[in-house]
């Protein structure tokens with residue numbers, strides 16, 4: 327989701343004549359989009375921003391800004407941590423970043439000393455003049471973290487890539503109304519707000535016109551899309567109505583979505599997998615824990631049995647379905663018994679992959695204050711145990727694919743070896759193969775799987 331928001335901001339700059347650079351040292355403006363899900367991510371963002379302050383010694387006009395969740399949750403206190411910071415922009419204000427940056431930059435480059443933050447609609451403005459290498463630089467210190475009605479409708483533009491692009495993310499909503507005790511998202515992203523179906527379909531059509539063949543619909547709880555804004559029609563939730571509408575887009579080959587939640591995962595969505603063939607045979611379905619006691623402490627309002635029932639129904643609807651998940655291990659109060667329940671559930675569902683996170687305290691969340699915090703040693707041991715179990719399951723599942731023919735969407739050169747191509751099966755498994763990037767990117771094609779190294783498959787295209 328952060329990646330998608332960053333792309334939106336980047337596109338607003340590109341549209342107005344700025345050039346995106348891959349080198350921080352060349353940049354006139356450096357914006358860091360921050361995640362608050364884990365403390366480690368915040369520390370990394372702060373460290374990186376601190377380190378990049380050196381560019382102002384050489385280019386005194388450089389504008390520095392934080393956007394996203396950490397900007398939202400910490401606001402103006404970030405100026406105390408990073409003295410060279412100019413801008414803090416929250417999660418409902420991505421569409422305003424360009425005006426703020428352009429305003430500061432324009433004045434710095436023109437060396438005008440009038441008020442830097444004149445265009446600000448909301449927020450605090452505190453100009454001060456500092457000397458950098460004997461030159462006067464206006465330090466802006468602008469912050470805008472207010473709520474803004476309709477901000478979910480502003481995440482809709484995509485950066486035009488020089489190379490062919492086969493897949494794209496489409497943000498369909500923002501915010502979350504749940505209050506999981508470990509999560510800071512409801513504070514940083516606000517309440518659930520969905521975009522109109524027509525706007526989303528138009529965005530998908532524009533992407534398909536540019537060559538995109540697969541879209542992933544994004545939301546904090548994607549299956550709850552539109553429940554507060556739009557009506558059910560013929561017993562179908564707004565999310566299923568959206569899937570049907572996107573499915574109609576000609577030349578779109580595949581649809582994915584992430585992430586669904588057991589709450590609101592109803593039979594209309596299960597059924598959709600039977601009659602919408604463009605829906606890929608994969609769901610990323612966060613389980614978090616296999617223990618009902620821990621789910622309750624996490625304030626996840628469902629029992630493990632419900633999670634398992636949905637998995638079973640989904641496998642019945644799509645027999646070739648792959649299920650991946652998120653698990654938090656070492657949550658406060660997690661006993662050996664609770665941990666074993668998570669292991670049992672992993673084995674029962676036979677996840678194709680799991681993203682396993684060691685619980686870490688997040689500031690301002692109820693779980694951070696709970697009794698029964700586990701030692702890092704215990705958390706690490708349990709984390710490693712789950713990783714081993716998952717690795718065994720994934721390796722065994724992928725080994726069974728050796729010698730089979732799989733349909734993939736070619737996504738272009740592999741990220742790890744540009745000489746080779748990469749694609750994904752409907753089950754979201756990566757396949758590496760040789761071929762012509764220009765001709766094959768965006769093509770749905772068959773490959774014979776010849777090898778597997780645990781998580782990655784290797785194959786040869788089947789020439790028709």
Ligand code: SF4
Pocket residue numbers: 502503504505506509510511512546547587
């Ligand atoms: S469902 Fe829970 S974990 Fe997911 S974004 Fe909402 S509060 Fe956070």
